[in-house]
Amino acid sequence: MASSALLQLQGITTYFAENQVTANDAVDLEIAAGEVHALVGENGAGKSTLMHVLSGYVMPSAGTLLLHNKRVSFRSPADAIDHGIVMVHQHPPYVPGFRVWENVLLGVERTGRAGLLDRESALELVSRVAAEHGLSVDPNARMHRLAASQIHFVALLAALVRKPQVLILDEPTAPCTEPEVALMFRMLRRLIAQGIAVILITHKLKEVMEIANRVTVLRSGAVVATVPLHKTNAQQIAAWMLGEDCQIGDQDRRLPAGLPEVRAAQIPTAAKESSAPAAAPESSASTVPSRTNxxxxxxxxxxxxxxxxxxxxxxxxxxxxxxxxxxxxxxxxxxxxxxxxxxxxxxxxxxxxxxxxxxxxxxxxxxxxxISYIPTDRILRGASMDSTVAENLILLHRKDLQTGGILRRKDIVQFTEALQRRYGISGLLHQPMRRLSGGNIQKVILSRELSGQxxxxxxxxxxxxxxxxxxxxxxxxxxxxxxxxxxxxxxxxxxxxxxxxxxxxxxxxxxxxxxxxxxxxxxxxxxxxxxxxxxxxxxxxxxxxxxxxxxxxxxxxxxx
Amino acid sequence: MNPKPAPSRAPARLPARSSGAVLALGTALLVTVALLVLGSPSPLRALRAFFWGPFSNRYYFGNMLDTAGLLLIAGLGVSAAFRAGVFNLGGDGQIYICALVSAIVCLAIPGAPAIIGILAATSAAILTGMLLGGLAGLFKYLWDTDELITSFLMSAALVPTVSYLISGPLRNPQSNLLTTVRIAEQFRLLRLLPPSNLNASLFAALLLAPIAFFFLYYTVRGYELRITGLNREFARYGGIAVGAYTIFPMAVSGGLHGLTGAFAVLGTHHAAIGGFTIGLGWNAIAVALIGRNHPLLIIPAALVFAYLEAGSKAAMLHTEFSFELGTIIQAVIFFMITARVVLPQIRRANGEGSTVQTPRTEAGR
The missing domain is CATH 3.40.50.300 (P-loop containing nucleotide triphosphate hydrolases)
Structure with a gap:
């Protein structure tokens, strides 16, 4: 089937076996010549992976790429560049000691007689391409002296020298100031006028509204929508991105019937609990922290x-x-x-x-x-993986479970067993933390941090x-x-x-x-x-x- | 109190982990036997001397136990730092200078009663060791210097200084050896198996191991120290004063090395002799590693190491065998133990390297 699209992705699926993540799930996408196609989605929605497939960094597990209606597959980024697909990365790599022109031409060096670098023509080329696109960059400047946004412009210049048909930009405006963004957008408009297709990955809907012709929204690896911009608005795009139909999450919030209601006051408060385990939850009102907290x-x-x-x-x-x-x-x-x-x-x-x-x-x-604190990083901060589960549980109550500096083992057993029962931590208390599953590790952390007042x-x-x-x-x-x-x-x-x-x-x-x-x-x-x-x-x-x-x-x- | 052993404290994973130590010792043994068989004109005699030598008479046997005792105390010192996640690499020099310090104290008060002299000599040695180890810990705490380097360098500077003092200003002019004057009779610790060097300090060593075990596994401070050693970030997160567990274990480590030095003088040699404890500190690191830094496992580790060393000495004395067997054994053990520590890390690093195809996406964060 012939299509007017410059580039077509059909059923692209990318599965990473090592962490069992399906980054792209049967993605269909068409990119037309002369358009800015915005690609939006939350972190982990699969945008970057999809673009890495397009630019030859990642081989898809399934699916087809069509360029000018001809089936292609890229074995390397160089392969993709040969086909006119060039990507500018979110954090463009560069050689710090090199000059701007050396970085721009890295891999496509101009050589004169006897394979020597032709510095003159290289400088001329870089200056000319920069001027063509309205960029003012000193080709002799050292890379490590440049600001982050300037490095981005140099990477853009390097992409343009390679004469792309499809230019992929991953968060190009992230380090840029307002005037720089304006400069970049002027450049992009000139590019699409020449028939180049631009794929723009961004988190900033403002920019999507300003520059894009069409937008594709990805969520959890799949395409939610592809629409021309005049047929949508920012609220709609945001809703697509965040998943307005996420009812599972809302149901999760409700307490399932039949689950025993639990109160924080029932959590064992270290040693005291063992002597008076029947302390009524209501009576804990006296120890409630004040409202001025x-x-x-x-x-x-x-x-x-x-x-x-x-x-x-x-x-x-x-x-x-x-x-x-x-x-x-x-x-x-x-x-x-x-x-x-x-x-x-x-x-x-x-x-x-x-x-x-x-x-x-x-x-x-x-x-x-x-202060109690349940950290994002559970492995490094929230737990000691080579210590036992019990040792992880007593961290905050170690001072309550000792007499004269010596740990009271009997109380420790009672205390930790109580916490284990409460959260249903599966696994033995004397096992190393490392043996527990991720969910159980979090249960250990939660029960520890929420124990006591x-x-x-x-x-x-x-x-x-x-x-x-x-x-x-x-x-x-x-x-x-x-x-x-x-x-x-x-x-x-x-x-x-x-x-x-x-x-x-x-x-x-x-x-x-x-x-x-x-x-x-x-x-x-x-x-x-x-x-x-x-x-x-x-x-x-x-x-x-x-x-x-x-x-x-x-x-x-x-x-x- | 609690009939069944409390599950929370049990060092449950010892058997599986100690197989590596067996492998290291076994390899060391194999290499030794191979060398004896190949390198000796009378292999059978050499093998016999190696294996049976340490048990052949009271002198060898007692000396072996004496070495084991010193290795045990120093090994506990190594593990005191290691369990807190810091490293005292200056043990060898610490033992040496502390031995000299205790000898000097004894020589300064030759008329003092036994108990006073022994206490003064050991405490002076322990304090010197604590100061040296603690300084390395303090530097790390204050300026984040690498305690491994600072403790090693301080030691490296002290070793020749001590050797100079023994061979120069403090030398006994009546002796042909490079040695100080022998300490007064009443300060010498009770000999257990004369004519060997074995003395009462062995009891102190055997007492220290369970004390260290109790401290590590039964006290709050020991708990905090182990947690800090296993995951410093987690310890800090839990409100443990991790700074204290940088300085304190280094000081304890130095102190135990100091005690080793004191016993080498009061118990074993009765004088500070040029270079007499050199190598003991390094062997103690091997012992601590074989014993997986567990206070109770360090006891058999010290015994086995002392046996191998005594065996190789016997093999050298009784045959024409001229290799430095002890050094070779030590080298093989170090090689095997460090390979065991390092290899899994290399494998892990390679495992990460194999995911080259995975791009650094946002999802990776």
Whole structure:
């Protein structure tokens, strides 16, 4: 069947056997000459893998590629480039010591007589192609002196020198400032006018709306929709990306009938529990933490190099409410997790615990203040894989389970067996942690962190790998903790989880709190708009303008 | 208290892991036998001397046990640091200088009562060792210097200094050996199997192992130390003062090496002799590795190592065999043990390398 499309993908499936991930699931896609085709989707939706298939980095497990209606298959990136398909990577690789022209022509060097590099004609070529596309780059500049955005432009230049028919750009504007984005888009418009097809991977719907002719939305490896841009809008695209029909997640949230209701007060509180196991849940009201509990971030900024990965965060997690924090990964969630748990100290700003500024930023100090923390990284941070399950369970209660420095083994057995029963941890307590499945490891972490009275609990991606029953148990305990007056923070990139649990939702975008949603505002659509950077509400409250995230200078501005 | 052993504490995975130590020792034995058979003009006599030599008379047997005792204390010292995830590579020099320190203390108070002199000499040696080990730990804590390097370099500087002191200012002019004056009679520890060097310090060594075991597995500090050694990030996350478990285990390690040095003087040699403890620290590392840094397993590890060393000495004395057998055994054991430690890591690294086809996608994060 003949098609007007320049490039066709039919039933492309990519399966990675080593981690059993189907990154692309029977993807059909047509790319026409002279269009900017935007490819959007959440992290892990399969965008990058699909483009790696197109550009010869990955062999698909199944499916066909048609170029000009002729079947092709690429054995290497060089093979794909020979067919006119060139990809510019999200983090373009380059040779640091080389000059711009050397990097641009790496692999397609101009050689004169006797195979020597023809420096003159190389310089001429690079300057000419740059000028043709309206780029001002000094071809003699050293790569390592360039800013991140300039490196991106050099990579773009290198792609253009290879005369592509299909140009694939993976997050090309990520390090760029507004004027740089404008420059790049002018260039892209000129390219499509020449009949080149551009595939643009991006998280920024604003840019999709501005430059794309058509958009394809990927979710969980499959195509959700391919539509011309004039037939859709940003809200629609966001809904497709995030999955508006995700009813499974909502049902998960409800407590299945017949499941015994559990209360946090029933969790054994170390040694005391063993002597008075019949302590009624109701009577725990006296030990309930006060309602004045609060965890407050004031103007907190964290820098990696010059980049503000947390940018003037003002956020208060109050007692009696679950604060949800969501966003697309790499927008600051992981740094917020580290700051809230005392793992890293803020470079600027301060943290207040129940109104008192924290003096020492260390997990030890935070633990002493009654903070429990379920980390995203369970293997490295949340568990000691070579220690036994019991040793992992007693971490927080080691001081309660000793007399004169000597561990009370009998109490340890009771304590750990009680925790094991509560969460249904399968496996033996004296087994090394390494033997447990991922879900069971998380159960160990949860039961440890939620045991005893907790003033503040920070959950970060707590439900990954948990089965339904444990997840429900965790959600129930989260609510009980809230009702008892504990401060509960739920950091999760899973919108459904945050929507289902949180009373207030903070949405992070590029290191900032883009929006804080309460009450009826907590909808998937609103969250989507904020997390994709489509809208930003100033919630910093301060007069000082937040520093530009990734303001790295203009191309040709002489580097940093 | 609890009739069945509490499951939480049991070192459950010992049998499976110790097979590697058996492999290392077995290989060392095989290499030794091969060398004796191939390199000796009278292989049978050499083999007999090697295997039966250590048991042939009280002198050899006692000396073997004495070496085992010293190896045991130093081996516990090595594992004290290792279990906390830090490394004391300066043990050899620490033993040497602490031996000299205890000899100096004894020589300074020749008229003191036995108990005073012995206590003073051992505590001075222990404190010196703690200072040396602890300094390496402190440097790591303060400036993140590699304790492996600093402890080794401090030792490397001390060894020739001690040798100089023994052969120069502190030398006994009446002796043909490079040695200090012998310590006063009352400070010498009780001999158990004369004429061998075996002495009462063996009891101290045998007492220390269960104490270390109890500390590691039955106390909060021991728990914190082991957790820190197994996963520092997890320990920090759990509020354990990981800084303390950088300095403290290094100091304890140094202190135990110091005690080894003191016993070498008070019990074994009754004087500080030029180079007399050199090699003991390195052998202790091999012993700790064979014993998988488990205080109770270090006891048989020390015995087996001492036996191999005594056997090779006997084989050299009784035959024309001239190889440095002890060194060869030590080399083979080190080779096998480190290969066992390093190989799985290499395999793991290769396993990751084989996924070249997997691109670094966002999903990978």
């Amino acid at each position: 609060a965890l407050e971030l004031r103007n907190v900024s964290v820098f990696v190099g010059d980049l503000a990965v947390l940018d003037h965060i003002n956020l208060t997690a109050a007692a009696g409410a679950i604060l949800g924090v969501t966003g697309i990964r790499e927008n600051g969630l992981e740094f917020l997790e580290d700051v809230l748990s005392g793992t890293i100290a803020p470079d600027r700003g301060s943290i207040l615990l129940s109104g008192v500024p924290v003096k020492r930023y260390s997990p030890r100090h935070f633990r002493h203040s009654g 907790r003033r503040v609990v920070v959950f970060s991606e707590p439900s990954w790998g948990l089965d339904l029953r444990s997840r429900e148990l965790m959600y129930t305990e989260m609510r009980v903790l809230r009702d008892q007056g504990a401060v509960v923070v739920l950091i999760s990139a899973d919108i459904d989880e945050v929507l289902g649990m949180a009373d207030r939702i903070a949405v992070m975008y590029r290191g900032r709190i883009a929006g804080l949603l309460e009450g009826s505002e907590r909808t998937r659509e609103r969250i989507g708009e904020f997390m994709l950077g489509f809208e930003e509400r100033d919630v910093t409250g301060g007069k000082d303008t937040p520093a530009q995230y990734g303001a790295l200078g203009l191309p040709g501005s002489g580097g940093r």
